[in-house]
Amino acid sequence: MNILDEVKNCRTIGISGHIRPDGDCVGSCMAMALYLEKALPKARVDVFLGTFSEALQKNIAGAEKIHHEYMTDVEHYDAFLCLDCEKERLGDALDLFMKAGKKINIDHHRTNSGSGDVNYVVPTASSTCELVYTTLDERLMDVNIARNLYIGMVTDTGVFMYSNTGRQTMEIAGKLMEFGFDFSAVVREVFYEKTYVQQQILGRALLESIRFLDGRCIVSMVDRRTMHFYQATSSDMDGIASELVHTEGVCCSIFMYEIEPMTYKVSLRSTGEVDVSKLALLYGGGGHARAAGCTCNASYHDIINNLAPYIEEQLNAGVHV
Numbered sequence: 001m002n003i004l005d006e007v008k009n010c011r012t013i014g015i016s017g018h019i020r021p022d023g024d025c026v027g028s029c030m031a032m033a034l035y036l037e038k039a040l041p042k043a044r045v046d047v048f049l050g051t052f053s054e055a056l057q058k059n060i061a062g063a064e065k066i067h068h069e070y071m072t073d074v075e076h077y078d079a080f081l082c083l084d085c086e087k088e089r090l091g092d093a094l095d096l097f098m099k100a101g102k103k104i105n106i107d108h109h110r111t112n113s114g115s116g117d118v119n120y121v122v123p124t125a126s127s128t129c130e131l132v133y134t135t136l137d138e139r140l141m142d143v144n145i146a147r148n149l150y151i152g153m154v155t156d157t158g159v160f161m162y163s164n165t166g167r168q169t170m171e172i173a174g175k176l177m178e179f180g181f182d183f184s185a186v187v188r189e190v191f192y193e194k195t196y197v198q199q200q201i202l203g204r205a206l207l208e209s210i211r212f213l214d215g216r217c218i219v220s221m222v223d224r225r226t227m228h229f230y231q232a233t234s235s236d237m238d239g240i241a242s243e244l245v246h247t248e249g250v251c252c253s254i255f256m257y258e259i260e261p262m263t264y265k266v267s268l269r270s271t272g273e274v275d276v277s278k279l280a281l282l283y284g285g286g287g288h289a290r291a292a293g294c295t296c297n298a299s300y301h302d303i304i305n306n307l308a309p310y311i312e313e314q315l316n317a318g319v320h321v
Helices: 003-007 023-039 054-059 091-099 128-135 143-157 167-177 184-194 197-205 224-230 241-245 276-281 299-317
Strands: 011-014 044-047 079-083 100-109 119-120 211-214 217-222 250-261 263-270 291-296
Touching: 003 100, 011 091, 023 044, 023 054, 023 079, 023 091, 023 100, 023 143, 023 184, 044 091, 054 143, 054 184, 079 091, 079 250, 091 224, 091 250, 100 128, 100 184, 119 241, 128 167, 128 276, 197 217, 197 241, 217 241, 217 299, 241 250, 241 263, 263 276, 276 291, 291 299
Parallel strands: 011 044, 011 079, 079 100, 100 119, 217 250
Antiparallel strands: 211 217, 250 263, 263 291
């Protein structure tokens, strides 16, 4: 896909991604926005996203332009891009997407069957940022666009450690690095560096974690009272599921935090022996084989009791994803 072929006659273009945006979501949206502003100087380009971490705010070029309140005076965008998700996860941007003259969906989640008039969904890609890169004319790239794409690729591949990292991923990352931004600082600040509150919540989650299924699965939960005590927000929960799955002998982790009474945001991670996207689908969620998530309306214990048999079935089958 060449994105300019799809939007070349558009005067107004909207862009959004999923609720609770992560690095790949914000990076792909803002890289695309900066590129379209540069390639189509007469077009109006608006980005709509929820709030995200301070690390991303600090490192994403153009983050200050994002409309967090989803307010606009444009009645119908000529084109609207849904990035890094299917339309059902757009949240407050869904109405803007549905009213657009042309709907474009770019994503790498295999649970997405395509939500637009034009769909570019490649489940084998490391990230949506990798896909966005392939839609751009390299001659119009600049350091800010490259930096944003690199941030998304770094965060969604676990600094190129996850199994979704392929040869093309590394080749693209290498080309982006040649634009001259401080890529080591990006990795440190966006992926590794945590606030003191995040470290406290992580420590609490680790201390209160429980292993089951012969130690092959680990689970932890943070309730709203604990979040309030530490003055933590949903963005402070990022990365905990990944830390849990790094425990020796563990091949699947479940981390959940309470967003409403009896409602939990659940993050699932795997080292390959469990396809956690199948677990997320049980509750209407989605994601990848080794990283997925969902929202569950049930008690903590019911969620674990419901997921455990499916995890055990996959472990006993000896699958590898």
